[in-house]
Amino acid sequence: MNPELGQIALILALLLSGLQCALPIIGAWRGSKPLMATAPTLAVGQFVFVALAFGILMWSFWTNDFSVAYVAQNSNLDLPWFYKLSAVWGAHEGSLLLWMLILNLWTVALVAVLGTRLPQEFFARVVGVLGFVAFGFLLYMIATSNPFVRLFPVPANGADLNPVLQDPGLVFHPPTLYMGYVGFSVAFAFAIASLLGGELKSTWVRWARPWTNVAWGFLTLGIVAGSAWAYYELGWGGWWFWDPVENASFMPWLIGAALIHAQAITDKRDGLRAWTLLLSIFGFAFSLLGTFLVRSGLLTSVHAFAFAPARGVFILVYLAVVVGGSLLLYALRAPKVTGGKSFALASRETLMVIGNLMLTVACAMVLLGTLYPLVGEALNIGRISVGPPYFGPLFLILMTPLVLALPFGPLSRWGKADLGVWKRALIRVVALAVTAGIIGFIIGARSFMDLLGITAAVWVMAGVVMFAIKRWREAPRGKRYPFEMLGMMLAHFGIGVFIAGAILTRSMSVEQDVSMKPGSTVQVGNYDFHFNGVTETPGPNYRAEQGSVSVSRNGRQVAMLHPQKRTYSGGQVQTEASIQAGVFRDLYVSLGDPIGDGAWSLRVYDKPFVRWIWGGGVLMMLGGFVVVLDRRFRLKRAPEPEPVHAKPEPEAPRKLAEGEA
Amino acid sequence: MRHSWLRWIVAAILMICAIAPAVAIDPLPFQNEAQRDRFQHLTGELRCMVCQDESLLASNADFAKQLRRQIFDMMQQGKSDKEIKDWLVARYSTFILYDPPLAPSTIALWFGTPAILLIGAGVVVVLLRRRTRPSNAIAEEPGDDW
Numbered sequence: 095m096n097p098e099l100g101q102i103a104l105i106l107a108l109l110l111s112g113l114q115c116a117l118p119i120i121g122a123w124r125g126s127k128p129l130m131a132t133a134p135t136l137a138v139g140q141f142v143f144v145a146l147a148f149g150i151l152m153w154s155f156w157t158n159d160f161s162v163a164y165v166a167q168n169s170n171l172d173l174p175w176f177y178k179l180s181a182v183w184g185a186h187e188g189s190l191l192l193w194m195l196i197l198n199l200w201t202v203a204l205v206a207v208l209g210t211r212l213p214q215e216f217f218a219r220v221v222g223v224l225g226f227v228a229f230g231f232l233l234y235m236i237a238t239s240n241p242f243v244r245l246f247p248v249p250a251n252g253a254d255l256n257p258v259l260q261d262p263g264l265v266f267h268p269p270t271l272y273m274g275y276v277g278f279s280v281a282f283a284f285a286i287a288s289l290l291g292g293e294l295k296s297t298w299v300r301w302a303r304p305w306t307n308v309a310w311g312f313l314t315l316g317i318v319a320g321s322a323w324a325y326y327e328l329g330w331g332g333w334w335f336w337d338p339v340e341n342a343s344f345m346p347w348l349i350g351a352a353l354i355h356a357q358a359i360t361d362k363r364d365g366l367r368a369w370t371l372l373l374s375i376f377g378f379a380f381s382l383l384g385t386f387l388v389r390s391g392l393l394t395s396v397h398a399f400a401f402a403p404a405r406g407v408f409i410l411v412y413l414a415v416v417v418g419g420s421l422l423l424y425a426l427r428a429p430k431v432t433g434g435k436s437f438a439l440a441s442r443e444t445l446m447v448i449g450n451l452m453l454t455v456a457c458a459m460v461l462l463g464t465l466y467p468l469v470g471e472a473l474n475i476g477r478i479s480v481g482p483p484y485f486g487p488l489f490l491i492l493m494t495p496l497v498l499a500l501p502f503g504p505l506s507r508w509g510k511a512d513l514g515v516w517k518r519a520l521i522r523v524v525a526l527a528v529t530a531g532i533i534g535f536i537i538g539a540r541s542f543m544d545l546l547g548i549t550a551a552v553w554v555m556a557g558v559v560m561f562a563i564k565r566w567r568e569a570p571r572g573k574r575y576p577f578e579m580l581g582m583m584l585a586h587f588g589i590g591v592f593i594a595g596a597i598l599t600r601s602m603s604v605e606q607d608v609s610m611k612p613g614s615t616v617q618v619g620n621y622d623f624h625f626n627g628v629t630e631t632p633g634p635n636y637r638a639e640q641g642s643v644s645v646s647r648n649g650r651q652v653a654m655l656h657p658q659k660r661t662y663s664g665g666q667v668q669t670e671a672s673i674q675a676g677v678f679r680d681l682y683v684s685l686g687d688p689i690g691d692g693a694w695s696l697r698v699y700d701k702p703f704v705r706w707i708w709g710g711g712v713l714m715m716l717g718g719f720v721v722v723l724d725r726r727f728r729l730k731r732a733p734e735p736e737p738v739h740a741k742p743e744p745e746a747p748r749k750l751a752e753g754e755a
Numbered sequence: 756m757r758h759s760w761l762r763w764i765v766a767a768i769l770m771i772c773a774i775a776p777a778v779a780i781d782p783l784p785f786q787n788e789a790q791r792d793r794f795q796h797l798t799g800e801l802r803c804m805v806c807q808d809e810s811l812l813a814s815n816a817d818f819a820k821q822l823r824r825q826i827f828d829m830m831q832q833g834k835s836d837k838e839i840k841d842w843l844v845a846r847y848s849t850f851i852l853y854d855p856p857l858a859p860s861t862i863a864l865w866f867g868t869p870a871i872l873l874i875g876a877g878v879v880v881v882l883l884r885r886r887t888r889p890s891n892a893i894a895e896e897p898g899d900d901w
Contacts, residue, residue: 328813337808365886438890444883451875459868466864475860479802481810481853488868507900510890579901605795609782686780695780 097162097242100150104242107143107194108232110136114225118218122291130218134205137221140228141198148195151241152182160252163245164188170252172635172663173260180265181255186389187241189268193385194231196269196276197224204280204305211729212301219287220280227279230412238405254635254664263323271316271343275381277309278346281353282378285371286420289427296367299360301729302374304722306357307581310350311718317343318711326671331605331682331699333707336485341464342384345457349377352453354718355446363508365434365443369450371424379417380457386413392468438510445503452496459488497550497593500586501557504579505564519560527553539601547597555590558583578724585717588710595706602702607686611693619700621681622646628685628694636660638670641685641694645674657685657696680704779815783827790830797836798823800853801843810853 114136121129151164155178160166168181168188183192201224208217235241284302320343325333334340353373360370386392386409437443463480470478505511505519530552531545539545562583565574575583604619612627626642638658645653653674660668671684679702686695785791795812801822803814811819811826822843829839843851855861 332813335808335810335813339808434886436886436888436893438893439883439887440890441887444887447879447882451879455868455872455875458871462864462867462871466861470860477848477850478855478861478864479850479853480855480864481800481802483800483854484864492868492872507896509896510893576901606791607780607782684780686782689782695782697780 096150097154097159097244100147100154101236101240101242103143103147103150104232104236104240107140107147108229108236110140110143111225111228111232114140115222115229116225117222118225119222119290122215122218122222125215127214130214133218133221134209136225137198137201137205140225141202144191144194144198144232147242148182148191151188151191152179155179155181158252160250161244161246161248162241163243164241166245166249166252168252168255170254170635170663173255174634176265177255177260181259183268184255184259184264187235187239189272189389190231190235190239191241192268193272193276194228194235196272197228197231197279200224200276200280200305201228208301208729216287216291216293216298219290220283223283223286223290224279227283227416230416234405234408234412238408254662254666257636257660257662257664257666257668258327260662260668261323261327263319263327267316267319267323269316270312270319272385274309274311274313274316274350275343275346275385277305277312278350278374278377278381280305280309281357281374282420285374286423289371289423292427296360296364296370299357299370300727303354303357303361304727306350306354306374306377307718307721310347310354311715313343313347313350314711314715314718317347318708318715321711322708325704326673331603331671331697331701333599333704336463336482338464339388341460341485342387345460345464346377346380346384348453348457348460349373349380352450352457353377356450359434359443359446363435363437363443365437366447367433368424368428371428373450373454375417375420375424379413379420382413382416387464435509437508440506440511440513440516442503442506442508442511445499445506448499449496449503452492456489456492459492460485463488497554497589500554500589501560504561504582504586505557515564519557522560523553523556526556541601544597544601547593547600551590551594551597553590554593555587558587558590576724576726578721578726581717581719581721581724583717584720585714588713588717590710591706591713592710595703595708595710598703599701599707603704604700605697606699607695607697609689609693609695611691616698618698620647621652621700623683623696623698625694625696627692628688631658633660636662636668639685641672641683641696643672643683643696643698645681653681655681655683657683659685659687675705677705678702779813779819779823781820781823783823786831793836794827794830797839798826801840802851802853804847804851 114133117129117136118133121127121132151162153159154162154165155169156175158165158169158171158178164185164187168184169178173181181188183189201221204220204224212220281302284298284305288296288298317340320340321333324335325331353370356366356370356373359366392406463484466480467478470476501519501523502511502516505515527549531549534545534548539548562575565579606616606618608616610616610625612625615622615624617623622645624644624646626644628639628641631638631640638660640656640658643655643657644651645655655672655674657672658670660670662668669684669686671682673683674681679700682697682699682701684697686697688694783794785794798812799810801811803809803811803816803819805816805818806814809819811822826839826843829842834842840852849855849858855864857865
């Protein structure tokens with residue numbers, strides 16, 4: 095009975111989303127206040143039913159209801175309870191439902207925070223656009239990817255959740271990633287709403303900025319979680335593979351980073367209006383593309399995609415309608431007159447435009463490399479592989495100008511930069527970066543890439559520190575670091591930390607595949623890895639062969655590692671690396687196969703600074719979040735006069751909402 | 756089900772990769788660290804032909820194991836990276852290379868990015884020429900510049 099209720103809830107949500115799209119937009123068009131006033135109610139109503147469907151699916155997993163095909167395919171009786179719950183988003187249908195739930199969370203948050211503060215017409219259009227997005231997704235789910243389909247006869251036990259996904263990483267990775275993807279729908283909805291309304295003013299950008307920053311922060315976290323998960327779950331110590339699935343999440347991230355900066359220019363200088371609109375559209379378009387690339391099976395093979403033609407065609411039509419429709423609207427309505435305050439060639443604007451150019455070209459490069467093999471296969475021009483040796487060097491080349499410009503952006507004034515400041519900063523940054531390079535050379539870095547990487551990392555970090563010192567000296571106490579600036583500093587510093595981590599891990603890691611008998615020792619880097627043998631250990635839904643490796647340095651034991659090789663009840667084998675994590679180095683062992691004579695194959699790593707890669711990512715995420723706290727985004731404090739059609743409102747609820755924001 | 760046989764082939768290939776443990780641990784007796792690095796670098800740039808988006812370095816399919824062994828042997832015989840790649844391409848076509856060589860079918864891949872960069876840079880230059888003013892024509896704005 096329950097799954098049918100879930101199905102009904104989805105259908106009701108579909109109907110409500112249709113109304114949520116139609117009524118407020120018609121209301122805004124006709125100037126009908128009652129119609130516009132339906133927006134919050136419909137949004138909340140849709141949320142309730144989607145949440146209900148989500149809860150019911152979760153309940154089906156919890157109660158092992160294998161009459162639901164999706165549950166039977168992705169769970170079984172022995173699965174630990176937390177993986178049962180996260181298995182909800184372990185495959186196609188459920189992850190679409192998660193996507194929907196998150197879209198509704200964003201919409202409801204918008205209603206709660208801005209519902210009574212934005213001009214009613216504008217807000218109605220925003221909610222209407224989000225309703226349109228939801229309508230397409232719900233229709234897609236119900237028509238082609240229904241998670242509540244029943245299975246008969248009911249199996250006694252389910253298959254298993256893919257063991258690769260039975261990991262804490264999976265509990266967090268998809269929800270955070272989707273928070274990012276879907277979060278870009280807010281900026282998108284604001285952009286479309288302003289195009290629909292034909293408003294030439296760009297006040298909407300300031301309202302959209304906090305939401306874009308939060309979405310980008312979540313997307314960063316999702317990518318970091320995915321990278322860390324690949325690192326310890328895939329068992330070979332890599333952290334980024336330029337795999338199409340990763341690329342799918344990286345493209346909206348690049349656009350998002352560009353959008354954040356473009357929005358800042360539009361908000362503060364009123365420039366780049368059209369470009370900000372365009373990026374808002376593309377940010378969400380790439381989020382949709384990312385979701386569908388990963389979820390449609392298109393990446394496995396064009397042929398696999400063709401197995402489910404209904405899904406494929408629907409996706410293409412949906413993408414075409416959303417992206418094509420938006421671009422058409424953009425072409426008709428985008429501001430033709432370039433506005434904004436004038437600026438000199440040497441100014442913050444120029445540097446940010448160059449940064450925007452490099453980020454968007456990098457995104458285009460990733461798109462080209464990711465889709466090329468698919469297009470090649472479809473057009474029968476031969477099978478082509480595009481991988482790390484393509485993406486890596488091109489990405490480095492494209493990011494070089496951005497990294498070079500990065501310290502000078504914040505140090506420049508809007509309008510025109512003080513060339514004296516640039517010159518002094520340049521001398522210092524160059525001195526510090528070159529010193530770091532020389533120190534690296536003395537310590538033992540020899541390859542050109544390593545030296546370049548160290549120099550780049552210090553270049554970026556020194557730039558941020560110099561900016562912090564300058565503000566400390568020049569700005570009045572209490573106004574030194576507004577939250578918006580603090581966010582920028584955190585994120586930029588994070589880039590430096592990330593570069594340092596990536597380059598040092600690359601050059602200093604020592605990795606060996608060894609065959610070891612119990613009692614033998616192997617030296618890797620400065621560490622001795624002593625193999626104590628393998629024992630059998632039972633798990634909830636697997637049995638594991640567990641190795642025991644003690645690691646010592648100069649005779650002193652520093653770690654005890656227990657890598658496992660698990661055989662799950664479904665027969666799949668999965669390695670669980672054992673890692674002693676540290677700020678400056680990870681010690682990493684994963685267990686291979688028995689190779690006779692009691693000997694085992696093991697992979698042993700000494701990986702210095704690998705945590706810095708994710709540490710840098712976490713700093714960038716924090717940067718995105720911190721920006722939101724800035725006074726600039728509190729509507730009451732907005733320096734512009736309230737738009738004319740805004741309703742006057744009582745003071746008290748406003749203050750309350752501010753506390754929440 | 757017009758494509759049912761294809762479906763089975765794809766499913767079978769995916770099963771091979773799903774059943775094999777995700778990690779490829781393969782102790783090979785390298786002569787020295789440099790050779791180990793070279794081997795890891797080379798196999799990282801080659802595709803495991805039977806798996807979905809996995810390199811030879813990472814894949815644990817039997818296909819990858821055998822090929823790694825062969826590459827290792829060729830290295831011991833003193834073959835260069837280029838010779839090894841040529842040999843692989845002769846057997847498996849350029850699909851095995853993660854950096855596809857320049858060919859009529861890959862022109863757009865390799866020149867697409869520079870082309871986009873040039874167009875973008877052109878737009879930026881036009882924009883800056885049109886929008887910027889000489890710096891002495893711009894008044895300093897008072898107040899906290901942020």
